[in-house]
Amino acid sequence: MDVKTICVVGAGLMGQQIALLSALSGFKTYCADTSSEALEKAGKFADGWMSKQKAKGRLTDEQVDTAGRNLLFADNLEEAAKDADMVIEAAVENLAVKRGIFAQLDRIAPPHAILATNSSYLVSSKIADATVRPDKVLNMHFFNPALIMKTVEVVQGPHVSDETVETVIAVARAFGKQPAKVNKEIYGFLCNRIFSALTKEACYLLDMGIASVEDIDTAVKGAFGHPMGPFELLDMTGIDLEYNLGMERFRETGVLSDRPSPGLVERFGRGDYGRKTGRGFYEYGEK
Ligand SMILES: NC(=O)c1ccc[n+]([C@@H]2O[C@H](COP(=O)([O-])OP(=O)(O)OC[C@H]3O[C@@H](n4cnc5c(N)ncnc54)[C@H](O)[C@@H]3O)[C@@H](O)[C@H]2O)c1
CATH class of the missing domain: 1.10.1040.10 (N-(1-d-carboxylethyl)-l-norvaline Dehydrogenase; domain 2)
Known part of the structure; x- marks a missing residue:
């Protein structure tokens, strides 16, 4: 599947970094949060991080401009997820909240969209049945600081299709990461x-x-x-x-x-x- 547009849900510590990473990697990226304060902070974080990288010669003006155009913030999920090919959820670590978000995403995001969670410990089979597309719901686990750390765990629960896993691995590579495929769901995945x-x-x-x-x-x-x-x-x-x-x-x-x-x-x-x-x-x- 060709992923062009990514929606990141949650603009906190992890979400703000994953959204910036996605925008820097050339994806049109929407970052959504229920807190306008978190969105404002995430915007400032992206600007600050990119100007530091530019000053160190690690990013060009063009890269910063392109990432700036790619990265959009939204306080409503409707706007952020309606055109997404893939969603990466990085909201609070709470099962009920995540299930609520996935049920909403299932209604809003196009039927082909993959819905990934960055949860540290909640396996996606606890969330997938909140949607009618369990084959497209999986764990994509980044490490903090997500802009820097190379490893991303991609977990294939029993309900997840091979195509979904392959697409998410390809997206992780496009982010410049080294994806580790986890063949079965297990508490804590590999690294934790x-x-x-x-x-x-x-x-x-x-x-x-x-x-x-x-x-x-x-x-x-x-x-x-x-x-x-x-x-x-x-x-x-x-x-x-x-x-x-x-x-x-x-x-x-x-x-x-x-x-x-x-x-x-x-x-x-x-x-x-x-x-x-x-x-x-x-x-x-x-x-
Ligand atoms: N902090 C880490 O080191 C780390 C590492 C890997 C994975 N994770 C996982 O990433 C996820 C996010 O962790 P974090 O540390 O960034 O948390 P955080 O508290 O910094 O950010 C969470 C954000 O989610 C937002 N949010 C809450 N409910 C929402 C909703 N319904 N819709 C949209 N946004 C909502 C909050 O406003 C907040 O800005 C968790 O599942 C956590 O387990 C965290």
Whole structure:
């Protein structure tokens, strides 16, 4: 399928970047949000990001002008999705909200349009039945910062057609990304699962007194060439987020090893969430 027009739903942290990426990659792009404040911020973000890239010699005047013409903001979904060949939804991580958006999109977007969600954890089979085109509903998972990070996970749930997956992979490549095809739906897809396995083991080793926070981080960075150690990363992404995700997963699976580690629970209980509170696995002083 030939994708020319893309609609991005949600102009928050991820949506604003995905919309700009799409416009810079030559697609006519509509970015929709229910909040006019978010749309205004997204417009400023796009202008600011492109002028910085231009100043560094990474974008030409022509590229900036073309992307500026390609990128349109809309506060109503009707206008944003009515001509879309593909929609990428990046609204809040809430199943009821996403199902509502997909039901609306199903009514508005042309019948051939693919409806993708950038959800971090909600598999598309929980959303696809809100539409009458489940074969065209799938996960297309970007990583933050979406303008920079190369990986995009494209997940083929049991209801998704091969043609849909091929088209989304082609769009991801046109965005300059390296798509990873995930053949089956699984909680956390690939990268969040692998990240979680690494951090879980690091927490276990720490709880057992096998090595210190600093030594585990230094060892992982030095041995695998990771730019950050698991504890530095947990402090950055938030111990509260990791705790909530672990508990949610445990509630879903009932598997004891899915529970957050004792050291993580202890820090969560003290309100030591990482950088944002000034203390997590490391001390950061004032928040
Ligand atoms: N933040 C990350 O690092 C990250 C990484 C990968 C994937 N994701 C996923 O991307 C999605 C968006 O995350 P985010 O961090 O950009 O969130 P965010 O809170 O920054 O932005 C969400 C935006 O959605 C808008 N919104 C809410 N309801 C809407 C509706 N009905 N219609 C249109 N817009 C609506 C909000 O006004 C807000 O601007 C989530 O599903 C999240 O799981 C986030």
